[in-house]
Amino acid sequence: MADFEPTIVAFCCHYCAYGAADLAGSMRLEYPTNIRVIRLPCTGKITPVFLLRAFEKGADGVYVAGCLEGDCHFIQGNLVAKPRVNYTKKLIQEVGLEPERLEMFNMSAAMGPRFAEVAREFTERIKNLGPSPLNKKNRNKTDKAA
Template sequence: MANFEPTIVAFCCHYCAYGAADLAGSMRLEYPPNIRVIRLPCTGKITPVFLLRAFEKGADGVYVAGCLEGDCHFIHGNLVAKPRVNYTKKLIQEVGLEPERLEMFNMSAAMGPRFAEVANEFTERIRQLGPSPLNKKMRRVDTEAA
């Protein structure tokens, strides 16, 4: 699995995690190109539908990054997202995916290095887990075709 490059979707809130991603860029910090950032107004916008669709469309891992707890720009959006992410872990487990493929992180807009760290850690975690079972077959077909 050494050459496996996962596809990871990161749902980032506008006021903190997206700001942190921006800062990571300004600071010229390196993080894996596997991360596809999707900006949300607030992680409170997250529903299980978003997370499941990401997996269905081929993500090997998905994470939600919001403000630090207690510091949400919309007061408690990140606290709304947290149990939804935990609930969705159970939903993906039911269909045969490892719950570790989904996670929630919290960071402030000033935490550019933390954004890069999370991106690195999570990419490594998914690399260890290997491709999503849903993608394995697709990838095999691709390889055979090649």
């Protein structure tokens, strides 16, 4: 398991976490290369379908990073996302994936160091959990289906 490098998808809000990722880069902060950032206009755009398809296409872990609660650019998009992420945890648990493979984080655009910290912590968490138990041989098939 020591050489396991997980694939992690981070759905990041344009107004905060994506800015924080940019800042982390400008600050020359190091964080694991396992993270694949997908920019969203707001985490309120997230639905269970997005999260499930990420796992289906081979992600070992997925997280959603939105604005600090109360600071959403669209008033309450991050508050919409939070229960959806919790609901999706139940959906992946039904399938047999650990709910810890999915998480929601909140940060502001000024929190570059926090972005790097979340990326490091989450990567560590997924490394401890090990690869996604989904049968990797079938990934090409699910790619087509999705």
